[in-house]
Amino acid sequence: MRRRSILSDQAGSARVNVTPMIDVVMVLIVFYLLVGQLAMDRRAAIVLPASSTGVEETAQVDPIIIGITRDGERSLNGDAIELDRLEAQVSGMLARSPGTPVRLRADRETPHRFVRPVFNVLRDMGVGKVELVTEQRP
Amino acid sequence: MSEQHHASRSRPLRQRNIFGGSGRFGPNMTPMVDVVLVILIFFMAATTIAGQEWFLSADLPEQRDDSDESSGFDLPTPMLDLALFVDVGTIKVRGLGDQALNLEDVLARISGMDPTLCEGLILRLGASDEVPYGSIVSVHDVGTSKGMRVTIR
Numbered sequence: 001m002r003r004r005s006i007l008s009d010q011a012g013s014a015r016v017n018v019t020p021m022i023d024v025v026m027v028l029i030v031f032y033l034l035v036g037q038l039a040m041d042r043r044a045a046i047v048l049p050a051s052s053t054g055v056e057e058t059a060q061v062d063p064i065i066i067g068i069t070r071d072g073e074r075s076l077n078g079d080a081i082e083l084d085r086l087e088a089q090v091s092g093m094l095a096r097s098p099g100t101p102v103r104l105r106a107d108r109e110t111p112h113r114f115v116r117p118v119f120n121v122l123r124d125m126g127v128g129k130v131e132l133v134t135e136q137r138p
Numbered sequence: 139m140s141e142q143h144h145a146s147r148s149r150p151l152r153q154r155n156i157f158g159g160s161g162r163f164g165p166n167m168t169p170m171v172d173v174v175l176v177i178l179i180f181f182m183a184a185t186t187i188a189g190q191e192w193f194l195s196a197d198l199p200e201q202r203d204d205s206d207e208s209s210g211f212d213l214p215t216p217m218l219d220l221a222l223f224v225d226v227g228t229i230k231v232r233g234l235g236d237q238a239l240n241l242e243d244v245l246a247r248i249s250g251m252d253p254t255l256c257e258g259l260i261l262r263l264g265a266s267d268e269v270p271y272g273s274i275v276s277v278h279d280v281g282t283s284k285g286m287r288v289t290i291r
Contacts, residue, residue: 023172023173049272103193110271
């Protein structure tokens with residue numbers, strides 16, 4: 001019985017059929033993108049509050065994203081940060097690119113005692129507006 | 139014998155088709171399954187990553203306020219000043235009426251307000267330490283839906 005090989009011998013030429021490999025690689029890439037995103041969300045452990053009103057993303061610049069978990073752990077653009085360093089970091093970012101929107105991603109169960117200090121820090125910096133990220137209510 | 143061999147040699151090259159040539163009859167499903175899987179995962183990823191997120195805009199007034207108290211009476215118009223607090227495990231709201239109301243009642247009251255009266259009204263929100271962020275957002279949401287401008291203390 002003739003064995004099948006990855007080398008195609010039709011028409012007398014020997015070529016590797018790469019189509020299945022491309023398929024598999026594409027699936028793997030998409031899989032890792034998906035898992036990476038899910039893992040990031042899980043690491044942040046943030047369940048957003050829902051809202052029936054809101055504004056869709058239109059900003060041309062990357063916003064400054066402050067995350068707060070229900071346990072009060074804070075992050076700046078995905079990296080964990082303490083409150084006392086938050087002001088310096090955000091100030092630096094705003095100095096480099098003024099007008100950058102500041103966005104808050106806080107868990108819906110986060111007690112306000114963890115959120116208020118962030119508002120106060122932003123207020124003290126002169127940030128007059130903050131965008132509260134929510135999940136679209138169906 | 140040699141004529142037979144010659145005849146098989148001179149036969150035109152077999153054309154490739156979607157049917158497998160190893161004695162099995164039927165279309166080769168493997169490429170289709172691959173493509174369908176990719177499309178499926180793509181849509182799953184798009185649903186997860188792209189979205190369903192948006193944001194509510196909130197003003198941060200210059201005057202800083204660390205307290206959770208609200209008078210609710212001596213307010214400059216047009217302003218609605220609400221303070222959320224937790225009372226025996228229930229979220230209550232002070233500032234709408236004479237006494238504190240349950241959060242659901244306040245949401246219903248604001249939802250029932252005349253939009254023409256709400257337009258331009260400033261909704262100032264404050265909360266005590268234990269109030270969950272989601273409750274503040276729910277009041278913000280209903281206020282925004284009525285055209286109010288929301289600030290958070």
